[in-house]
Amino acid sequence: xxxxxxxxxxxxxLYRDIVLDHYRAxxxxxxxxxxxxxxxxxxxxxxxxxxxxxxxxxxxxxDGVRVEGRGCAISVASGSILHDLVSGADAGGAQRILxxxxxxxxxxxxxxxxxLGDFEALEGVKKFPVRVKCALLPWTTLDEALRDLAAxxxx
Amino acid sequence: xxxxxxxxxxxxxxxREFPILATEARGRPLVYLDSAATSQKPRSVVEALSDFxxxxxxxxxxxxxxLAERATTAFESARARVARFVGAPAPECVVWTRGTTEALNxxxxxxxxRNVGPGDxxxxxxxxxxxxxxxxxxxxxxxxxxxxxxPVTDDGxxxxxxxxxRLAERPKVFAFTAKSNVLGTENPVAGLCRAARAAGTVxxxxxxxxxxxxxxxxxxxxxxxxxxxxxxxxxxxxxGALVCRREMYxxxxxxxxxxxxxxxxxxxxxxYAEAPIRFEAGTPAAxxxxxxxxxxxxxxxxxxxxxxxxxxxxxxxxxxALRPLGVRILGPEDPADRAGIVTFDVPGLHPHDVAxxxxxxxxAVRAGHHCAQPLMKRxxxxxxxRASFYLYNTEDEAAALADGVRAAVEYFRR
Numbered sequence: 001x002x003x004x005x006x007x008x009x010x011x012x013x014l015y016r017d018i019v020l021d022h023y024r025a026x027x028x029x030x031x032x033x034x035x036x037x038x039x040x041x042x043x044x045x046x047x048x049x050x051x052x053x054x055x056x057x058x059x060x061x062x063d064g065v066r067v068e069g070r071g072c073a074i075s076v077a078s079g080s081i082l083h084d085l086v087s088g089a090d091a092g093g094a095q096r097i098l099x100x101x102x103x104x105x106x107x108x109x110x111x112x113x114x115x116l117g118d119f120e121a122l123e124g125v126k127k128f129p130v131r132v133k134c135a136l137l138p139w140t141t142l143d144e145a146l147r148d149l150a151a152x153x154x155x
Numbered sequence: 156x157x158x159x160x161x162x163x164x165x166x167x168x169x170x171r172e173f174p175i176l177a178t179e180a181r182g183r184p185l186v187y188l189d190s191a192a193t194s195q196k197p198r199s200v201v202e203a204l205s206d207f208x209x210x211x212x213x214x215x216x217x218x219x220x221x222l223a224e225r226a227t228t229a230f231e232s233a234r235a236r237v238a239r240f241v242g243a244p245a246p247e248c249v250v251w252t253r254g255t256t257e258a259l260n261x262x263x264x265x266x267x268x269r270n271v272g273p274g275d276x277x278x279x280x281x282x283x284x285x286x287x288x289x290x291x292x293x294x295x296x297x298x299x300x301x302x303x304x305x306p307v308t309d310d311g312x313x314x315x316x317x318x319x320x321r322l323a324e325r326p327k328v329f330a331f332t333a334k335s336n337v338l339g340t341e342n343p344v345a346g347l348c349r350a351a352r353a354a355g356t357v358x359x360x361x362x363x364x365x366x367x368x369x370x371x372x373x374x375x376x377x378x379x380x381x382x383x384x385x386x387x388x389x390x391x392x393x394x395g396a397l398v399c400r401r402e403m404y405x406x407x408x409x410x411x412x413x414x415x416x417x418x419x420x421x422x423x424x425x426x427y428a429e430a431p432i433r434f435e436a437g438t439p440a441a442x443x444x445x446x447x448x449x450x451x452x453x454x455x456x457x458x459x460x461x462x463x464x465x466x467x468x469x470x471x472x473x474x475x476a477l478r479p480l481g482v483r484i485l486g487p488e489d490p491a492d493r494a495g496i497v498t499f500d501v502p503g504l505h506p507h508d509v510a511x512x513x514x515x516x517x518x519a520v521r522a523g524h525h526c527a528q529p530l531m532k533r534x535x536x537x538x539x540x541r542a543s544f545y546l547y548n549t550e551d552e553a554a555a556l557a558d559g560v561r562a563a564v565e566y567f568r569r
Binding site: 011014015020045046047048049070071072073074076128131134 | 538
């Protein structure tokens with residue numbers, strides 16, 4: 001069987017070096033000193049689970065993000081990038097980032113504002129519709145964690 | 156059954172009957188290793204489907220006109236074809252369903268609701284597909300019955316000692332798969348059914364993976380119910396059957412109500428048609444049933460025992476080529492006990508990434524939990540990669556799998 005060992009160029013667009021760097025050494029794996037909100041996400045397609053915890057400081061800013069769970073390169077990298085983007089934001093800012101990320105994964109262009117940092121490297125996932133769910137998983141979990149945060153504040 | 160006892164399949168000739176196998180995926184020749192999810196369909200099946208709609212289309216069991224008669228005859232011949240293929244004593248033993256899932260739900264409802272009560276035990280196994288777990292969980296919740304499970308050994312087999320011990324507790328029903336969709340394990344169905352019968356336990360066999368890949372004889376197996384899907388056995392999606400021991404009909408209540416399954420309907424109450432029609436409310440997938448008969452014709456021409464031997468050969472090739480790559484293959488060591496299915500975990504690589512990179516080489520595999528989350532948990536994994544072979548796969552394709560996995564490992568090491 002005559003098969004080239006070179007991967008398809010499309011795969012290099014999916015698995016960019018930045019993505020693999022995040023996958024190999026994901027950010028946001030440390031325990032938080034206090035947990036202000038949490039949520040569990042699941043991809044029913046593969047059974048991958050994400051545990052997401054947020055801690056919020058007295059100034060209302062997110063000063064800790066923990067993203068835990070086993071996943072594919074895309075979902076792990078996406079969670080690691082989530083940690084980087086959301087750290088330091090307040091709930092409203094985190095929501096804005098979340099909305100922007102979702103818009104990009106649903107086919108929209110990369111916005112100038114908010115700055116999505118390394119997330120730009122995950123844009124290639126759009127060409128693989130079944131993998132979009134992998135990239136979304138940490139973010140839909142963040143969505144729930146933010147709702148949990150709002151609910152706890154009310155209580 | 157040994158690999159050498161039968162003449163080899165003429166795979167090249169078989170492949171010519173499956174036009175889709177000559178297509179490309181991502182610019183490479185398609186290597187379809189996902190037949191355990193759904194098989195490809197030969198030309199004769201697609202033609203039977205279109206022939207029905209082009210020449211015989213009419214509702215069945217209703218009108219008296221010419222086309223209705225044609226359609227009904229074809230539909231009922233298909234039922235007889237299924238009965239013959241599975242060794243059932245009569246066509247009346249075959250209830251058409253949408254597939255295995257609906258067949259299992261039918262048993263859990265039509266038989267289960269009448270016969271299972273508070274405190275009764277429902278015996279299942281740890282290797283079941285969600286389709287053979289969830290309907291029983293729902294029945295247990297409805298009736299107050301208890302669920303019991305036969306554990307799976309480290310090498311991916313049913314713990315038979317435990318199975319016999321659990322059967323000695325005389326559960327009402329024992330529902331188990333004839334062949335695991337994840338491990339490929341072929342369970343000793345006849346022996347388990349014998350032990351169940353001695354305990355007065357009704358047996359329900361999930362045949363979704365067994366029927367496409369080897370000979371099936373429900374009479375020899377001695378089961379009370381046998382469920383399967385057409386689409387994994389070269390047939391169309393949306394049709395399958397529940398094969399019942401005829402005596403079981405007396406212990407079942409109608410499940411879904413509607414047209415066709417009735418005898419006389421009054422405003423306040425109705426009487427019902429005889430089985431199997433009693434369990435077939437509404438217009439059936441008649442064209443699909445007729446096409447399924449064509450699929451079974453095709454399988455029989457190839458000889459199910461030869462198909463099985465071919466799959467054992469491909470499984471052996473794939474397992475041997477994968478082992479040096481350090482992957483963990485789940486399930487029995489012996490390819491003869493797991494024909495056609497190789498499920499594995501590549502350390503450090505997620506199955507989705509493995510599958511995406513294989514896809515880049517035109518190789519289609521399944522990545523995920525394979526609708527068997529409890530079994531994944533049993534083996535300490537969330538998801539795995541599954542390659543599955545069928546009568547149209549070649550030895551080159553089995554070898555290409557390992558080449559692709561090696562390339563994926565190297566790609567991630569870059």
